[in-house]
Amino acid sequence: MFVARTSTKLPLSKQTAAQLSKVVASFSHTYGVTANTPGLHLSGLHTRPAQSHRQFSSTSRTRLREYFPEPENDLIKKTDAAWPHPPYNVEQMRNKIYYAHREPKDFSDRIALFMVRLLRFGMDTATRYKHDVSSPKKIGDSNAVTETNPYHMSERKWLVRMVFLESVAGVPGMVAGMLRHLHSLRRMKRDNGWIETLLEEAYNERMHLLTFLKMAEPGWFMRLMILGAQGVFFNSMFLSYLVSPRTCHRFVGYLEEEAVLTYTLAIQDIEEGKLPLWSDPNFRVPDLAVNYWKMPEGSRTMRDLLLYIRADEAKHREVNHTLSNLKQNEDPNPFVSEYKNEGKPHPSKGIENIRPTGWEREEVI
Secondary structure (H helix, E strand, C coil): CHHHHHHCCCCCCHHHHHHHHHHHHHHHHHCCCCCCCCCCCECCCCCCCCCCCCCCCCCCHHHCCCCCCCCCCCCCCCCCCCCCCCCCCHHHHHHCCCCCCCCCCCHHHHHHHHHHHHHHHHHHHHHCCCEEECCCCCCCCCCCCCCEEECCCCHHHHHHHHHHHHHHHCHHHHHHHHHHHHHHHHHCCCCCCHHHHHHHHHHHHHHHHHHHHCCECCCHHHHHHHHHHHHHHHHHHHHHHHHCHHHHHHHHHHHHHHHHHHHHHHHHHHHCCCCHHHHCCCCCCCHHHHHHHCCCCCCCCHHHHHHHHHHHHHHHHHHHHHHHCCCCCCCCCCCCCCCCCCCCCCCCCCCCCCCCCCCCHHHHC
């Protein structure tokens, strides 16, 4: 062959030969030359073979590594979180956090709910997420969780959905915080505490994503989906928040309702033994999660991690529903305010007085 004749005239160095061997190995894994086609890989335990040929991960099994290795630095030991996570009581996470739905009261609420349902349909399609139900349930049904039988999922499918969900959920808080920051500078007026809470929300959602990325490395297909979703979603939120901040906060409140439902079903799957890798006593949650949520010793299972994340999503649900009930340019942020009567239940950063459908304006202002 022509290639064979020319190659004899160009001797390869050891470095070039090693690079070529890596390319050949990567090619064989990617196009199915070997028996093990890579999928979305889970870390911490040996995983079952991937059931889908969709390239959610391009990392070969022989080169599987931690997606975010610790940086090597001679001087810095660690970097603390910019917004330390408030302490959560375990019993409160189990008993006070549950799926709830706020009924729309006006046209703005209905528009927000319709857009969430549209986004949910697209996300379900992209991540191949389905439910088998004995009878069709609607979002507003009180028994939407208890009488819903989850479709047979796997740890891999759950991680695909969670990575995609968190990559989208971290956008609204950053967009809203950025626009309110610019508005405060432009108008030379105080923001009454909204910016900090919105940026903290975006930071918290990103910590969810980084935690899941410690367990799995997305491939080119998921990266492409996230790139497209972020481009569309960021610009849509940017323009929408300029037009109607109230509708955007209601939209995020409804979006977080869906997140609470998703994590509730994942927790149920673990409790029912449908996800054996995450039920294995040898499974370790990432140290990133242990340090951020300050998870106590003996409560560091995957179920415990999802309880913390679900509580965070429930808190975002409460915050955005409440902010949507307020006058956007006048009212202070009730979640960082001091109250005259501290003994009366009121909004806070914790979940001790959490209100699933948000606080009404007359209750906090």
